[in-house]
Amino acid sequence: MSLVPTVKDFDDQEYLTAPELEKLAFKLISAESDYFGWILSLRMAYLWKKKAGKSRNKVIAGQVQRTPKLLRHFVSTDYIIHVAANLFEGIEHDHISIERIVYHELLHLIPNNKKPGQAKLQAHDKELFFREIQKYGDEEVTLK
Numbered sequence: 217m218s219l220v221p222t223v224k225d226f227d228d229q230e231y232l233t234a235p236e237l238e239k240l241a242f243k244l245i246s247a248e249s250d251y252f253g254w255i256l257s258l259r260m261a262y263l264w265k266k267k268a269g270k271s272r273n274k275v276i277a278g279q280v281q282r283t284p285k286l287l288r289h290f291v292s293t294d295y296i297i298h299v300a301a302n303l304f305e306g307i308e309h310d311h312i313s314i315e316r317i318v319y320h321e322l323l324h325l326i327p328n329n330k331k332p333g334q335a336k337l338q339a340h341d342k343e344l345f346f347r348e349i350q351k352y353g354d355e356e357v358t359l360k
Contacts, residue, residue, distance in 0.1 A: 219236050219311070219314070220264070220301050220304040220305070220314070221264050221301050222301070222305055223266060223267070223301070223302055223305060225301075226264075226266040226301075229266070230265065230266050231263040231264065231265055231266070231298060232263060232264045232266075232301075233261075233262075233263060233264075234262045234263050234264045234298075234299070235262075237262035237263075237264070237297065237299060237314075237318055238260070238262040240314070240315060240318050241260070241262060241297065241318050241322060242256075244315065244318060244319050244322060245322065251347075252322060254327055255322065255325055255335070257333060258294055258295055258325070258333075258334075258335055259292055259293050259294045259295070260293065260294070260295050260296070260297065261283070261291070261293040261295070261296045261297070262296075262297050262298070262318075263296060263297070263298040263299075264298065264299060264300075264301040265298040265299065265300045265301065266300075266301060266302065267300060267301075267302045268300030268302060268303050269300075275300075275303070276300065277299065277300055277303055277317050278297065278298060278299040278300065278317040278318065278320065278321050279297070279298055279321065280295060280296065280297045280321040280322075280324045280325060280337065281295070281296055281337075282294065282295055282337065283295060283296055294334070294335075295325065295335060297318065297321045297322070299314060299317050299318065312352075316348070316352050319348060319351065319352070320345065320348055323338075323345040323347060323348060324337050324338055325337065325338075326338045
């Protein structure tokens with residue numbers, strides 16, 4: 217399997233464990249440890265999603281979410297980041313776009329000062345995060 221699984225790799229599953237995304241996230245967190253280092257204390261899961269969803273006619277390339285309470289009973293994960301694999305199928309993998317999606321999702325996590333050791337999900341500064349624009353520029357993610 218290459219960095220990105222194909223739709224066939226999913227069989228009848230909607231999600232696949234993504235150790236490649238976990239390594240990428242660790243690299244991004246380590247490179248900006250002053251900003252992101254606290255995330256290493258969270259119980260995170262990284263997944264490939266079979267197909268991208270849509271919201272308000274926009275494709276959702278990735279998403280971070282808090283693991284639902286019932287599911288937390290069965291898994292040792294508090295937050296999940298997933299990236300849509302189908303967006304990269306049939307094209308030369310654009311590692312910078314995948315990195316940017318993971319970086320963007322990490323930016324949604326902020327420390328929860330009322331509950332130490334936990335995170336809150338923050339909204340965008342604009343359609344992107346200012347920190348993301350500083351790192352990658354103002355263009356939206358393009359898949360080439």
